[in-house]
Amino acid sequence: MYAFTDEQLQLRDTVRRFMAERTSTKQTRELMESISGFDESLYRQLLAELGVGGIHVPEEYGGAGLSYEELAIVLEEMGRVLYPSPFFSSHVLATNALLLVGSPEQKAEWLPKIASGEVNATVAFYEDSNLRDLRNFQQTVQNGRFTGSKERVTDAFGANLIIVIAPDAVADRMPCFWLARCGRDADIRYEPTNSIDETRRIGEVGFYDVPVERLGDGGHTQQLYSQFIDFACVALANEMVGGAQWLLESAVEYANNRVQFGRPISSMQAIKHKCADLLLEVEFAKSAAYRAATAIAEGDSKLPEYASIAKAASNTAYMQAANDAIQIHGGIGFTWDNDTHLWYKRAKSSEVFFGTTEMHRETLMQRIDLAEGA
Amino acid sequence: MDWHEDNVRNDVRKFLEANWDPNADLLEWRNKLIDAGWGMPSWPRRWYGLDMPQALQQIVAEEFAHVGAVTVARTGIRLLAAETLLAHGNDSQRERYLRKILTGEETWCQLFSEPGSGSDLAGSTTRAELQGDEWVINGQKVWTTSAHHADFGLLLARHDWDLPKHQGLSYFILNFHQEGVVVHPLKQMNGHASFNQVFFNDAKIPRNDQVGNDGDGWQIAMTTLMHERRNAGNIFTEGRARGAFTGSIYAQADAENKILLEPYTWYPQRAGRVDLAVPRAIETGAIDDPVARQEIAKLLIMSRCAEWTALRARAAQQQGQPQGPEGSLGKLAGSNIAKQAAKVHTLIAGVDAMTAGVDGPEQGIIAEILLSVPAISIAGGTDEIQRNIISERVLGMQKEPRMDTGPFKDVRKN
Ligand SMILES: Cc1cc2nc3c(=O)[nH]c(=O)nc-3n(C[C@H](O)[C@H](O)[C@H](O)COP(=O)(O)OP(=O)(O)OC[C@H]3O[C@@H](n4cnc5c(N)ncnc54)[C@H](O)[C@@H]3O)c2cc1C
Numbered sequence: 103m104y105a106f107t108d109e110q111l112q113l114r115d116t117v118r119r120f121m122a123e124r125t126s127t128k129q130t131r132e133l134m135e136s137i138s139g140f141d142e143s144l145y146r147q148l149l150a151e152l153g154v155g156g157i158h159v160p161e162e163y164g165g166a167g168l169s170y171e172e173l174a175i176v177l178e179e180m181g182r183v184l185y186p187s188p189f190f191s192s193h194v195l196a197t198n199a200l201l202l203v204g205s206p207e208q209k210a211e212w213l214p215k216i217a218s219g220e221v222n223a224t225v226a227f228y229e230d231s232n233l234r235d236l237r238n239f240q241q242t243v244q245n246g247r248f249t250g251s252k253e254r255v256t257d258a259f260g261a262n263l264i265i266v267i268a269p270d271a272v273a274d275r276m277p278c279f280w281l282a283r284c285g286r287d288a289d290i291r292y293e294p295t296n297s298i299d300e301t302r303r304i305g306e307v308g309f310y311d312v313p314v315e316r317l318g319d320g321g322h323t324q325q326l327y328s329q330f331i332d333f334a335c336v337a338l339a340n341e342m343v344g345g346a347q348w349l350l351e352s353a354v355e356y357a358n359n360r361v362q363f364g365r366p367i368s369s370m371q372a373i374k375h376k377c378a379d380l381l382l383e384v385e386f387a388k389s390a391a392y393r394a395a396t397a398i399a400e401g402d403s404k405l406p407e408y409a410s411i412a413k414a415a416s417n418t419a420y421m422q423a424a425n426d427a428i429q430i431h432g433g434i435g436f437t438w439d440n441d442t443h444l445w446y447k448r449a450k451s452s453e454v455f456f457g458t459t460e461m462h463r464e465t466l467m468q469r470i471d472l473a474e475g476a
Numbered sequence: 477m478d479w480h481e482d483n484v485r486n487d488v489r490k491f492l493e494a495n496w497d498p499n500a501d502l503l504e505w506r507n508k509l510i511d512a513g514w515g516m517p518s519w520p521r522r523w524y525g526l527d528m529p530q531a532l533q534q535i536v537a538e539e540f541a542h543v544g545a546v547t548v549a550r551t552g553i554r555l556l557a558a559e560t561l562l563a564h565g566n567d568s569q570r571e572r573y574l575r576k577i578l579t580g581e582e583t584w585c586q587l588f589s590e591p592g593s594g595s596d597l598a599g600s601t602t603r604a605e606l607q608g609d610e611w612v613i614n615g616q617k618v619w620t621t622s623a624h625h626a627d628f629g630l631l632l633a634r635h636d637w638d639l640p641k642h643q644g645l646s647y648f649i650l651n652f653h654q655e656g657v658v659v660h661p662l663k664q665m666n667g668h669a670s671f672n673q674v675f676f677n678d679a680k681i682p683r684n685d686q687v688g689n690d691g692d693g694w695q696i697a698m699t700t701l702m703h704e705r706r707n708a709g710n711i712f713t714e715g716r717a718r719g720a721f722t723g724s725i726y727a728q729a730d731a732e733n734k735i736l737l738e739p740y741t742w743y744p745q746r747a748g749r750v751d752l753a754v755p756r757a758i759e760t761g762a763i764d765d766p767v768a769r770q771e772i773a774k775l776l777i778m779s780r781c782a783e784w785t786a787l788r789a790r791a792a793q794q795q796g797q798p799q800g801p802e803g804s805l806g807k808l809a810g811s812n813i814a815k816q817a818a819k820v821h822t823l824i825a826g827v828d829a830m831t832a833g834v835d836g837p838e839q840g841i842i843a844e845i846l847l848s849v850p851a852i853s854i855a856g857g858t859d860e861i862q863r864n865i866i867s868e869r870v871l872g873m874q875k876e877p878r879m880d881t882g883p884f885k886d887v888r889k890n
Contacts, residue, residue: 104784105791354871369874371860374867381866382805382812385788386781393784411777463773464766470754470776471763 103171103396110175117179120152125183127441133186134300138260140187148187149219155193156217159201164214170333174340174395181344184448186301188222188257194337195256196223199265202333203279203318203326212263212281223263225330226252226307227277236331236457242271243280248314252307254455258292259303266314267327277327279317288312299451301444332409335456336398339391339412342420342452346384349423349445353377353430360432367430376426380419387412387419407469414462417453424449484532488514488539496545498723502732505725506548506579515548515578516558523562523570524578531794544721546729549580551736552622557584557630559703564688564696569649573628580732585626586704587617587650587674588697592890594619595861597632598642598694599880599889602676604633611635611648611681613656616673619855622739623659623672626652631681632697635690637885644884645693649685656680666847670739704856705803745841746848747810748817750779752838753824762824771823775816782809802870804862811853811862818849 106114124144133139149155158173159165166172173194180189197216200209215221229252231240241250248266258264266280284290289310297304318326354377357368367373394412397405424446428435435442453459491514497505509515510524517536519525528536540547554577561570576582593599602615613633623629629650636644650657656679661669688696753772757763763772789802822829825837832843853859867873880887 104787105795350871354873358872358874365877366874368867369876371864371876374871374873375860375863377871377873378808378863378866381871382808385785385805386778386809389784389788390777390781392788411780414773414777415781460770463770463777466773466776467763467769 103174103392103399106175110172113172114175114179116152117154117176118182120148121179121183121185125185127184127444130184130186130301130444137294139257139301139303145187145189146219148189154189155219156197156213157193159197159213159217163209164217166217169399170336170395171392171399173337174392177337177341178344178347178391181341181448182348184301184345184444188224188261188303190302190337190341191224191257191261192216192219192222195225195334196263196265198333198337199225199267199279199317199330202329205318208281208315208317216263221262222257222260223265224255224257224261225265225267226255226258227267228252228254229268237277239267239269239275239277242269243278243314244271246313246315248280248282248309248312250309252309254295254304255307257303258305258307259294264290264307265317266309267330270316270320273320276323278320278323279326279330280314281317282309282312282314297451299447301448302451328406331456332405333398335409335413335462336391336394336405338452338456339387339409339416340395342416342449343384343388343391345445345448345452346387346416346420346423349420349427349442349449350377350380350384352442353380353423353427357430373430376430380423380426383415383419383422387415390415407466410457410462410466410469413457414459414466417459417462420449421453479529479532481532481535484528484535485539488536492539492543492545496543498544498721498725500725502546502725502728503579503581505546507575509548510575510578519562523574529794531790544723546725548578549732549736551580551733552740553584553586553630554578554582556586556700556703557628560630560687560696560700563699564647564692566684568684569687573649580736582627583622583625583736585620585622585629586700587620587623587629587631588700589619590616591618595858596880597697598645599887600632600634600645601889602631602633604635604646604648604681606635606683609683611683611686613648613650613676613679613681616675618673619662619671620659620674621671621855623652623674624661624669625735625739626659628652629674630700632693634884635693638883639691640882641880641884641887642694643691645697646690647687647693647696648681649687650676650679650681651685654679665850666742666745666844668739668742670742701857702803705807705862742844742848745844746814746852748814748849748852749821749841749845750775750813750817752841753817753820756821756824756838756842760824760826762826765823768820768823771816771820775813775820778809778813778816782806782813785809804857804865805870807856808859808862808866811859814849814852818846821845 133141153166154176156165157168157176158170161167197213200213212221216223229239229241229250232238248268252266262284264282264284266282267277268280269275270278282288282290290312291308293306295304295306357373358366360367390412394408397408427442428446431440431442434440491512495508506515513524513526514536516524517526517528518530518533521527558574558577561573588597590600590602592601602613602617605612629652631648631650632645633648634644635646656677658675660673662671662673663669753775757768757772762768786806821842825842828837829842829846833840836843868875
């Protein structure tokens with residue numbers, strides 16, 4: 103996606119307007135104090151009015167039938183204002199897992215409900231052993247039941263469906279996808295985890311002999327898992343560039359208004375040059391995030407490379423934006439009352455979620471090694 | 477005309493089928509191309525083009541490459557000169573100069589920088605005085621790439637010292653074939669001598685070789701520079717497909733290139749030679765070094781992002797948004813990439829990075845990279861100047877307070 107179509111620009115406009123009119127950092131700060139972390143009725147309005155639920159899900163499964171490019175646009179606009187909601191968990195992570203791995207029956211059962219917002223879903227994959235290496239799973243599913251503890255699970259509070267990623271004890275150690283219905287007969291316990299980013303809920307989920315249903319037929323697990331991660335990275339990268347762009351704009355605006363030494367600080371080169379460099383980083387990250395979204399939309403075999411490029415580039419851009427924006431604000435940038443730290447915290451948590459910059463550089467090299475036959 | 481991809485492809489193909497002959501005379505062939513409009517199809521119909529949208533240029537290039545057809549001369553400054561004349565010249569100038577730019581018969585250079593005015597280009601102190609029907613030029617230019625091969629130069633000079641700095645400048649076409657112009661090559665830190673000092677002692681310019689009017693110099697120079705920044709990187713386009721094609725025309729093109737490309741042989745090295753990073757890392761075993769892997773990945777990510785950002789800019793242009801100061805972003809990106817590439821090549825070469833020429837890795841190419849990269853953040857406007865442009869013109873940040881207002885004669889100079 104080097105240029106957006108008119109329909110895509112319109113979509114961006116609509117989402118941006120919704121966010122501008124109905125959300126604010128004041129509201130976000132209030133939600134940060136709540137247990138669920140989001141405004142349920144606003145979230146329902148968003149799904150109902152804009153139809154962005156299941157935006158990239160085929161119409162036969164209750165979605166809007168658009169592509170990953172449109173999903174990316176929605177995420178960028180949400181990331182721009184740090185819109186707090188389970189959208190990422192339900193409509194990106196869980197939806198992607200179902201789309202990639204689910205059988206037609208499973209898709210038909212769950213995707214429409216997730217798209218409409220009737221079901222809130224999330225995916226649980228981090229465990230103690232794979233916080234550094236997403237491929238290393240210790241906890242397994244035995245005879246269709248799962249006991250274990252999953253960490254950093256997003257929006258598990260209030261979720262009706264959790265997709266667990268864990269190997270099958272009797273098969274190889276390859277990660278498989280499993281459906282766990284939250285309900286009376288499932289002993290699933292949720293414990294919130296303190297996050298530096300209070301605009302996105304994470305928690306620990308304990309599963310105690312919970313019956314799980316295998317998603318799909320259990321084939322190609324390694325490949326599907328790695329695709330699931332790539333898809334998540336691309337989605338997150340697009341969300342991140344939205345936030346980075348907001349930080350850049352807010353830093354420039356502040357610099358144009360703040361006067362020191364009898365002139366706006368935006369006339370000082372130390373400030374201007376920082377912003378020029380930042381613009382370059384942000385544009386780079388956008389290009390990579392958009393390109394990777396197109397790769398998913400088009401089923402491009404280069405996706406593994408592009409996903410790592412997108413995540414690494416948005417990591418660097420978002421953190422640079424966060425650091426520079428605080429620096430340009432000076433002392434006020436370090437206060438709780440100023441909003442910059444909200445973005446800084448989202449940037450930091452996103453930077454390490456689904457792989458650090460260094461990890462993605464290394465992944466990129468491994469993917470290139472394969473291509474070059476080294 | 478309906479500018480559809482398939483039509484263009486068909487038309488070019490038909491033209492080449494009917495006309496391309498690898499044994500034709502180079503000059504004759506180029507004139508044929510110019511008359512048909514397929515040399516610079518995006519130029520106006522009136523001036524050897526077809527008014528084709530720039531976006532379709534790639535298709536034309538592909539079809540030329542497919543049959544190995546040589547195209548019009550594009551090397552060096554010549555296209556900047558042409559674009560400037562198309563934008564600001566008069567018809568008799570276009571008539572006189574454009575064709576020979578494209579045939580390769582005449583070569584151009586850019587006479588902007590002076591010892592006292594580089595970044596601050598508008599501080600030019602080269603003097604232009606109208607005497608009768610001629611402009612008389614006195615002063616000095618420096619860092620003039622290709623002046624030693626040039627027939628003409630794009631000259632920025634001051635005609636009025638009482639006006640404020642930017643308003644007293646005019647723009648001229650200077651003929652090098654005259655007594656009042658002396659060229660001294662300058663040797664660079666990488667051993668090449670692609671730029672020069674150029675001295676004017678009562679050099680003459682006919683009145684009709686002034687571009688625009690008195691005082692238009694600054695604005696016209698900006699057009700030239702915008703094209704330069706946009707095209708940073710393909711200034712040494714050879715205009716010929718590589719491949720297993722044979723024919724006598726190639727010998728002619730090669731002979732021309734040998735001269736015209738001489739100042740540019742080191743330009744690919746100046747951009748960092750990203751293409752060499754992975755193959756050399758594999759060959760040397762550096763590919764197994766975790767630190768090198770991180771730096772190589774960083775380089776590859778930067779260069780992919782730059783490529784995609786350029787494609788986005790091009791796509792935006794195709795949608796009708798005008799080419800703006802975004803060219804500065806691309807130039808800055810190119811500098812960053814070149815510097816990262818130099819770091820990577822050093823990491824890969826290890827202690828061999830101190831060796832040069834026949835004793836150095838890749839027959840001295842690595843040393844040439846390390847010794848050429850410093851130019852990329854200076855030539856065509858320094859990185860700092862690009863950052864000023866980006867912050868002011870793209871981000872809308874404030875200008876610095878100025879100390880060079882008022883009549884130019886009173887402004888502090890070197
Ligand atoms: C390989 C090469 C080829 C070239 N070819 C040509 C050519 O064909 N024709 C031509 O006309 N010129 C050419 N140049 C000249 C080039 O455009 C100038 O060297 C360049 O614009 C810088 O000017 P300067 O050398 O006078 O440096 P200065 O302008 O003196 O700059 C010195 C330092 O001060 C910094 N600086 C200056 N002003 C500012 C500011 N406002 N804000 C912040 N920092 C500032 C610069 O960034 C730089 O770091 C070439 C240069 C090179 C290296």
